[in-house]
Amino acid sequence: MSQRHEQLQATWSDPPGIWGFLTTVNPRRIAARYVLTAIALLILSGLLALDMRVQLSQPQMHRMTAQLYNESFALHGSTMLFLVSVPVMEAMAMWLVPLMLGQRTMAFPRLNAFSYWLYLGGVMMLWVPHTLGVTPDLGWFEYPPLSGPSYSPGHRADIWAQMITFTEVAALAVSVNVAVTILKMRPPGMTLAKMPAFLWAMLVSAVMTIIALPAVMLVTSMLIADRLVSTHFFSPAGGGDVLLFQHLFWFFGHPEVYIIFLPGVGFVSAIVETFSRRRLFGHVPVVLSMLAIAILAFGLWVHHMFAVGLPKVGNALYTAASMAIALPAGIQIFCFIATIALGKPSYRTPLLWIIAFILTFVIGGLSGIMTASAPLDLQLTDTYFVVAHLHYVLIGGAMFPLFGAFTYWYPKATGRLMSDGWGIVSCALIVGGFNIAFFPMHILGLMGMPRRIYTYGPEMGWGDLNLVATGGTVIASVGASIFVANALISYWRGKRSGADPWSGSTLEWATRSPPSNYAFADVPVVQSAAPMWDNPLGPFPVMRGLSSRCREALVTSLVDANPQCRQPSPGPSIWPLVAALVTSALFVGSIYTPWALVWGAVPLALVLTAWFWPTRPRRKEAQA
Amino acid sequence: MSLPSMRLGSGWIIGMTLLAGCSAEQRTLVAAQPTSPPTGPDDPRIAAIKGNFYQISQGGRYFTWYGCTSCHGEPKTGWPPRLPFVTYYARIGHKGYDRKIAAEQRWQISAYLNSLTVTDAAKRHRQAVDQKGEPTAGQWQGPL
Numbered sequence: 001m002s003q004r005h006e007q008l009q010a011t012w013s014d015p016p017g018i019w020g021f022l023t024t025v026n027p028r029r030i031a032a033r034y035v036l037t038a039i040a041l042l043i044l045s046g047l048l049a050l051d052m053r054v055q056l057s058q059p060q061m062h063r064m065t066a067q068l069y070n071e072s073f074a075l076h077g078s079t080m081l082f083l084v085s086v087p088v089m090e091a092m093a094m095w096l097v098p099l100m101l102g103q104r105t106m107a108f109p110r111l112n113a114f115s116y117w118l119y120l121g122g123v124m125m126l127w128v129p130h131t132l133g134v135t136p137d138l139g140w141f142e143y144p145p146l147s148g149p150s151y152s153p154g155h156r157a158d159i160w161a162q163m164i165t166f167t168e169v170a171a172l173a174v175s176v177n178v179a180v181t182i183l184k185m186r187p188p189g190m191t192l193a194k195m196p197a198f199l200w201a202m203l204v205s206a207v208m209t210i211i212a213l214p215a216v217m218l219v220t221s222m223l224i225a226d227r228l229v230s231t232h233f234f235s236p237a238g239g240g241d242v243l244l245f246q247h248l249f250w251f252f253g254h255p256e257v258y259i260i261f262l263p264g265v266g267f268v269s270a271i272v273e274t275f276s277r278r279r280l281f282g283h284v285p286v287v288l289s290m291l292a293i294a295i296l297a298f299g300l301w302v303h304h305m306f307a308v309g310l311p312k313v314g315n316a317l318y319t320a321a322s323m324a325i326a327l328p329a330g331i332q333i334f335c336f337i338a339t340i341a342l343g344k345p346s347y348r349t350p351l352l353w354i355i356a357f358i359l360t361f362v363i364g365g366l367s368g369i370m371t372a373s374a375p376l377d378l379q380l381t382d383t384y385f386v387v388a389h390l391h392y393v394l395i396g397g398a399m400f401p402l403f404g405a406f407t408y409w410y411p412k413a414t415g416r417l418m419s420d421g422w423g424i425v426s427c428a429l430i431v432g433g434f435n436i437a438f439f440p441m442h443i444l445g446l447m448g449m450p451r452r453i454y455t456y457g458p459e460m461g462w463g464d465l466n467l468v469a470t471g472g473t474v475i476a477s478v479g480a481s482i483f484v485a486n487a488l489i490s491y492w493r494g495k496r497s498g499a500d501p502w503s504g505s506t507l508e509w510a511t512r513s514p515p516s517n518y519a520f521a522d523v524p525v526v527q528s529a530a531p532m533w534d535n536p537l538g539p540f541p542v543m544r545g546l547s548s549r550c551r552e553a554l555v556t557s558l559v560d561a562n563p564q565c566r567q568p569s570p571g572p573s574i575w576p577l578v579a580a581l582v583t584s585a586l587f588v589g590s591i592y593t594p595w596a597l598v599w600g601a602v603p604l605a606l607v608l609t610a611w612f613w614p615t616r617p618r619r620k621e622a623q624a
Numbered sequence: 625m626s627l628p629s630m631r632l633g634s635g636w637i638i639g640m641t642l643l644a645g646c647s648a649e650q651r652t653l654v655a656a657q658p659t660s661p662p663t664g665p666d667d668p669r670i671a672a673i674k675g676n677f678y679q680i681s682q683g684g685r686y687f688t689w690y691g692c693t694s695c696h697g698e699p700k701t702g703w704p705p706r707l708p709f710v711t712y713y714a715r716i717g718h719k720g721y722d723r724k725i726a727a728e729q730r731w732q733i734s735a736y737l738n739s740l741t742v743t744d745a746a747k748r749h750r751q752a753v754d755q756k757g758e759p760t761a762g763q764w765q766g767p768l
């Protein structure tokens with residue numbers, strides 16, 4: 001055993017030092033990088049939010065100029081959605097999916113590396129110019145004509161548009177990887193019917209990403225083309241249509257909120273199951289609801305455009321569709337509540353986050369039904385009601401489950417537990433502070449306070465509620481600091497967790513914490529969607545036969561997960577990084593000249609050729 | 625690596641340095657704008673305003689609003705002629721416009737005229753198309 005361990009560890013290890021850092025294809029190493037980068041940006045962009053809240057705490061404050069405020073909310077919103085929420089969810093998938101499948105790696109390990117480097121390019125695309133004083137200032141969706149060639153001179157809008165191209169290519173790469181891994185690399189016995197809800201959530205959101213993201217890449221590329229080579233897609237006088245931008249953007253933008261929310265549902269299912277000590281109530285309805293959400297989500301985008309004056313029939317249809325999506329979301333919530341109610345819940349920190357999720361997300365869902373109704377939305381749109389709603393669903397529906405997931409899987413990643421006491425304190429402060437900060441915004445919105453304003457007059461009577469909101473933000477920030485401190489201190493001081501501190505239900509708890517380079521020596525064979533609970537006493541049934549001398553992964557059939565072949569898996573490589581650098585040069589160059597696409601394609605083709613150059617011996621030689 | 629990628633690489637560096645000269649991107653919305661004519665060709669405000677994208681684009685809008693096009697037509701290659709900034713500023717005062725156009729806007733229009741002499745035709749055209757919806761003095765039929 002231990003000799004085998006040594007051998008596997010060597011086979012799956014990275015080269016030492018910086019070279020290993022640059023060439024690694026270990027999904028856990030890359031995902032950890034992804035998560036840490038996203039959390040750093042969450043903090044930076046949270047500080048921006050705090051700054052904005054201080055500015056709004058009193059009427060007639062002039063510590064920020066209008067322009068600085070515009071830049072702040074544009075940077076905050078764009079960072080939160082494009083550089084934090086989507087990537088962090090994908091990174092969690094990258095970390096967890098292979099472990100939950102009992103696999104050593106993912107389907108396309110090098111694609112993960114490529115994805116991270118491009119994501120980092122996107123981060124730099126937005127934040128490096130920011131440090132130089134050039135920040136996009138039109139919000140997180142930059143509508144033309146405001147972002148067109150005439151009204152956005154300079155490069156602010158280009159930076160925003162190209163940041164999106166970066167992050168979306170990165171997101172597509174991970175999503176393809178996650179989808180293929182889940183579909184083709186499930187352990188024997190894990191048929192689609194016996195697949196844990198977490199994996200379903202990740203699969204559905206990956207597929208949604210693959211369908212939704214091309215729309216936004218297209219629309220931002222069209223915007224750049226309008227700005228650079230006079231294509232007039234969006235200028236009516238040139239035969240274009242400004243609303244085309246909004247349609248294409250929201251065809252992506254609405255599914256995007258579910259791309260962020262569904263992984264949250266995945267975390268919730270896993271945590272609820274483990275801490276209620278009971279199999280997930282209504283596994284089938286939960287999974288079917290995910291599929292229903294995925295389909296409905298692509299038919300709702302016009303509810304972001306009720307105020308632009310589309311035909312009434314269209315508005316009515318989209319109102320109905322938006323209300324319909326409340327049903328599957330509601331079914332999921334009921335199943336989670338039922339699981340807790342029917343189980344023997346132990347209220348550790350991760351479960352508390354889930355309860356916070358349920359309470360907050362329901363409020364966000366209710367305000368969602370209100371904004372989804374076209375007549376009401378005419379009053380509510382572009383007011384603080386929308387700011388309240390979007391933060392209730394994004395923070396309540398995605399960030400709280402994420403924080404729960406972070407505490408839940410922290411011991412798996414580090415081998416140590418986070419402090420429960422401080423965990424409860426930080427959870428209470430964040431959830432309490434959040435509600436104090438954002439609930440009053442509903443009322444402010446109803447009082448008519450528009451979103452995206454940098455200050456207001458005292459005669460409006462909005463001062464008191466704004467002060468309360470800012471107070472809530474401060475409380476939440478204290479909680480967030482405690483959360484971060486808890487995570488940092490526990491890394492060195494936390495109680496040792498062992499492989500399975502929570503008696504979890506899914507396969508990641510079967511391997512050591514933190515997992516070794518190869519994670520699983522043999523592929524487990526599973527019997528149900530909660531495989532760890534199937535035979536609590538006996539050893540795990542496994543399937544032997546994967547080599548320990550070369551990198552190999554098991555490929556199984558799509559529906560029944562019958563073993564099909566041993567797939568050689570690529571080792572560390574520098575090419576993903578080089579390819580990402582060359583792609584970055586192409587993207588950045590195309591802000592300045594359309595020829596960057598042409599000349600940039602040449603080195604890209606060369607690098608991809610090098611990347612895919614076959615290095616394995618041909619089959620015959622290998623068999624000899 | 626190959627030549628094109630080197631060219632791109634240096635393009636990237638140049639691009640980033642251009643960005644670093646970020647005063648071109650600055651966007652001032654507060655009342656820190658000039659209220660008096662340029663004092664002469666060495667007035668430091670000239671360099672600041674004529675190098676700033678936002679001021680130039682505002683100037684372009686006023687150019688339409690005040691109906692300059694009704695006599696001069698759309699800007700084209702060769703018009704406006706290349707003149708010193710102060711001359712643009714002075715000429716905008718013709719035909720009583722000095723009493724109609726505020727100093728700040730005259731600055732911006734001067735910056736716009738100055739930029740046109742170096743703007744290529746394609747860019748000029750796409751900005752003009754983008755601004756077709758702007759009110760034009762004399763031809764405006766919308767609400768007033």
Ligand code: HEM
Pocket residue numbers: 046049050052053073074076077078080081085138139140141387390391394395399437450451452453473476
């Ligand atoms: C405690 C944490 C947060 C606070 C205090 C906060 C505060 C704010 C404020 C003050 C605005 C500007 C509202 C306006 O003037 O219109 C804003 C906008 C926004 N926030 Fe947050 N925020 C927080 C966290 C988040 C998170 C976690 C996300 C996403 C996951 C997020 C997404 C957005 C978006 C998309 C906008 C709209 C930006 C735009 O108008 O284009 N925020 N937030």
Ligand SMILES: [Cu+2]
Pocket residue numbers: 253254257300301303304
């Ligand atoms: Cu929506």
